[in-house]
Amino acid sequence: MKKSASNIIRVLGLMLLTSTITFSQERNEEERPKGPPSIKQIFKDLDTNEDGKISLKEVKGPLKKDFKKIDTNKDGFISKEELEKAPKPERKRN
Secondary structure, X not given: OHHHXXXXXXXXXXXXXXXXXXXXXXXXXXXXXXXXXXXXXXXHHHOOOOOOEEEOOOOOOHHHHOHHHHOXXXXXXXXXXXXXXXXXXXXXXX
């Protein structure tokens, strides 16, 4: 009797652990972006002083590398219009 009760507890524990892991993985997949961020999201994340443009001090990530290419009017800022016209970066293929 003790042996079968112990086995039942093990099985229930294993089922609970498995369902928790599966639920956690499903939530992480839902939270991941489904593609490149929108221009609105980029400005929300990077335009820290909320002046409607991104300066070299504010920019981060891959956008920083191409800052001078995207800043077509060479004023030291990236506007939403300049970002809309910027060539799309090539995505790494897995």
